[in-house]
Amino acid sequence: MSPDKIDIAIVDDHTLFRQGLMSLLTESGRVNIVFDASNGADMIQKIGKHPLPSVILMDITMPVMDGYESTKWVKQNHPDVNVLALSMFEEDKPIIEMLKNGAGGYMLKQSKVADLVNAIAGINEHGFYINELVSGKLLRNIQNKQAEKNDYSDLNANELRFLELCCSDLTYKQIADQMCLSPHTIDNYREALFQKFETKSRTALVISALKNGLIKI
Structure with a gap:
């Protein structure tokens, strides 16, 4: 394994999609898949048995433990692990919920493999990934836990x-x-x-x- 490869995990309940993505990402030569899981509960069982990934690709809609809850668990228990949401949804609400729970970026499943690899590299390096779905200013605000709250007391x-x-x-x-x-x-x-x-x-x-x-x- 090349030391330049990024250790990742894939959490998605669709087996064929998960296996296909693993194959495509492995072929890119830029990532090393340490484990895959079918939902958040499966992820929790496996995460202690494998090297800790730098990035987790997280689906949203999954049985037993969905992406929102799983992302929150990851950031509470392994705050240095970056979560990149990977979903079919491009509406505001799922994006907001995933970012609120600690995801550092959001990609659509129909994205090109090259774009996904670049997103993995970006979130691994910076802790967040900026694209058309999520503005850079928004992610910096979410990631900066020490930022002071602004005064919006004049809102009616x-x-x-x-x-x-x-x-x-x-x-x-x-x-x-x-x-x-x-x-x-x-x-x-x-x-x-x-x-x-x-x-x-x-x-x-x-x-x-x-x-x-x-x-x-």
Whole structure:
């Protein structure tokens, strides 16, 4: 085994996908797969019996113990191990949940193998991986556990309610209906909060609000 190879583990309940991914990643010559597991509980049983991986590729939807719970366990018990979420979902909510529980990056399963290998290398080196799904500023905020909370005491009740509803899968129009406000007013809230939180995406806005204790999921 080359010392330059990155030790990884793959946690995914789909056996054929897991085995195929193992084969493709091994062929890349840049990773060494120390173990694979079908869910979080299986991962916990195996992680103590093998060399500790530097990166774990983590599926989200799994039986027994899903990716959210598994990622949280990894970061609590092995904080130096980086978790790269690998999922079919590209909606805001699963991305937010995985990052909230400690994942350092998020890739789609339909990604090219070369892109996935680069993501593994990136998260191994920096502790996070930046792509179009997750902004760099967002991940730096999530990873920086020592960052001081900003003062957002001037947010009004409607703005806080808007932030809470942004955690859901409601569209902005549905949020407007829920709050009995016009879509134009909701657009104004969104743009004002984007500016205040120095971000340009709904995902980053929610993570910043979570980080500063303004809302809970």
